[in-house]
Amino acid sequence: MTESVTAMPLTWPPAWPRALDEVMGQPPPRGDYRASPEDFKVEECLGFAPEGEGEHLWLWVEKRDLTTLELARRLARACEVGVRDIGYSGIKDRVAVTRQWFSVHLPGRATPSDLSMRLADTPVRVLEQVRHPRKLKRGVHRANRFELRLTGEVVRDPGVERRWQWLCEHGVPNYFGPQRFGPGGRNLINARAVLARGWRKRDDREGMLLSTARSYLFNTLLARRLTAGHWASALPGDVLILDGTASQFRADIIDAELRERLRQLDLHPSGVLWGTGRLASQADAAAYEQALAIAEPELCEGLQRAGVRMSRRALRVRLGAPALMRDDATLTLSFELPRGAFATAVVRELMAHPDL
Structure with missing residues (x-):
C-alpha cells in the first residue's frame, strides 16, 4: 500500500x-430519528451482578434527556458526597431514554431512605439499589442494548430490509x-x-x-x-x-x-x-x-x-440479537453492540440524516 x-x-x-x-x-434514503428521547433507548449490559454488600451503593437508574455527567453531579448532591465518589461505566446519550448503573461511595453510611424524593426534580427513576465492595469503574460493562425508532422516507424504502440483512451478515463499520x-x-x-x-x-x-x-x-x-x-x-x-x-x-x-x-x-x-x-x-x-x-x-x-x-x-x-420491525409510520431496530461501539454508525448505513 x-x-x-x-x-x-x-x-x-x-x-x-x-x-x-x-x-x-x-x-440510503432520507430519514429521521430522535424526534423524542423515547425514539432512542439504550440499556447497559453489565455482564456481572453486584455482590449485595459493601461500602458502595450501586444504583440501576433510568434517565431521560439528561447527560451521564449531569446525573452523576445530581446523584452526588442527593447523596451528599463528592462527584469523585460517583462511579459509572459508560457515558450514555443525552437525547435518549437510557438505563445504566451508577455507584455511590457511602462507607459506614446507610442508604438514603428518601433518595427518590431527593431526585424528584430530576428526569430519572431509581429502579434497583444494591451494595457492592468496589466502585463502578469506567468501561467495565460488556455491551449496550439499543431500541431505535426511525421515521421519514426510510420507512417506505423497499430496500431497507436488504440493507439490514447485509449488516447482520457482514457487520458494520x-x-x-x-x-x-x-x-x-x-x-x-x-x-x-x-x-x-x-x-x-x-x-x-x-x-x-x-x-x-x-x-x-x-x-x-x-x-x-x-x-x-x-x-x-x-x-x-x-x-x-x-x-x-x-x-x-x-x-x-x-x-x-x-x-x-x-x-x-x-x-x-x-x-x-x-x-x-x-x-x-x-x-x-x-x-x-x-x-x-x-x-x-x-x-x-x-x-x-x-x-x-x-x-x-x-x-x-457485529450486531448482536438484531431485529427489525416495520409499521406504516416507523421502523424499529433492536440490537446489541459491544461497549464503545455507536448505534449511530448502524443508523447511517440505513438512512441519510444531517447529524449522521
Missing part, C-alpha cells in the same frame, strides 16, 4: 463512506459516532487548538478532547480502508481482534482459516487509536496507519506529547 492518506478538510460532517453505498449502488465530535465538529476544533499549544489536564479534565482527536484519526483510517475494500478483510500485518473480547494477535500471513473466521465475524481487523508507543501492526496494515502521521501530524504529535498510549479498536462490529 503506497498511497498516502490525505487530510480531510475541516468541514462537518466529513464524507466518511458507508459500506452499503457500493453494495446497494446508491446512498465501527465508526465513532457524531456524538464524539460535538455539534458541527466543535470538539474536534477544540482538540486541534488544545493539542497545538500543548495538552493540559486542566483544559480537558475528562480527557474528551484527547478522545475526540483519536476518534477522528481512527475514522479517517477506517474510511480509507473501507474505500480500498479492506475494512472487513485482513491485510498482512493486521492486528486481529476476537469478537466480543479484548484478545488480539498480529497475523503476518492471511491463510484460509483466518479468512473463514473473518467471514463468520469471529475475528475483526483493527485500527490504531493513536498515542505513544510502537505500532502493533506491520507490513501493508501498518502502512495505512503510518500514513496518518503524515496526513495529520499536529494531531498525532499532540497526542504523543500528551502521553496517551496507543491502543487498538476493531474496524468492524
Whole structure:
C-alpha cells in the first residue's frame, strides 16, 4: 500500500463512506430519528451482578434527556458526597431514554431512605439499589442494548430490509459516532487548538478532547480502508481482534482459516487509536496507519506529547440479537453492540440524516 492518506478538510460532517453505498449502488434514503428521547433507548449490559454488600451503593437508574455527567453531579448532591465518589461505566446519550448503573461511595453510611424524593426534580427513576465492595469503574460493562425508532422516507424504502440483512451478515463499520465530535465538529476544533499549544489536564479534565482527536484519526483510517475494500478483510500485518473480547494477535500471513473466521465475524481487523508507543501492526496494515502521521501530524504529535498510549479498536462490529420491525409510520431496530461501539454508525448505513 503506497498511497498516502490525505487530510480531510475541516468541514462537518466529513464524507466518511458507508459500506452499503457500493453494495446497494446508491446512498440510503432520507430519514429521521430522535424526534423524542423515547425514539432512542439504550440499556447497559453489565455482564456481572453486584455482590449485595459493601461500602458502595450501586444504583440501576433510568434517565431521560439528561447527560451521564449531569446525573452523576445530581446523584452526588442527593447523596451528599463528592462527584469523585460517583462511579459509572459508560457515558450514555443525552437525547435518549437510557438505563445504566451508577455507584455511590457511602462507607459506614446507610442508604438514603428518601433518595427518590431527593431526585424528584430530576428526569430519572431509581429502579434497583444494591451494595457492592468496589466502585463502578469506567468501561467495565460488556455491551449496550439499543431500541431505535426511525421515521421519514426510510420507512417506505423497499430496500431497507436488504440493507439490514447485509449488516447482520457482514457487520458494520465501527465508526465513532457524531456524538464524539460535538455539534458541527466543535470538539474536534477544540482538540486541534488544545493539542497545538500543548495538552493540559486542566483544559480537558475528562480527557474528551484527547478522545475526540483519536476518534477522528481512527475514522479517517477506517474510511480509507473501507474505500480500498479492506475494512472487513485482513491485510498482512493486521492486528486481529476476537469478537466480543479484548484478545488480539498480529497475523503476518492471511491463510484460509483466518479468512473463514473473518467471514463468520469471529475475528475483526483493527485500527490504531493513536498515542505513544510502537505500532502493533506491520507490513501493508501498518502502512495505512503510518500514513496518518503524515496526513495529520499536529494531531498525532499532540497526542504523543500528551502521553496517551496507543491502543487498538476493531474496524468492524457485529450486531448482536438484531431485529427489525416495520409499521406504516416507523421502523424499529433492536440490537446489541459491544461497549464503545455507536448505534449511530448502524443508523447511517440505513438512512441519510444531517447529524449522521
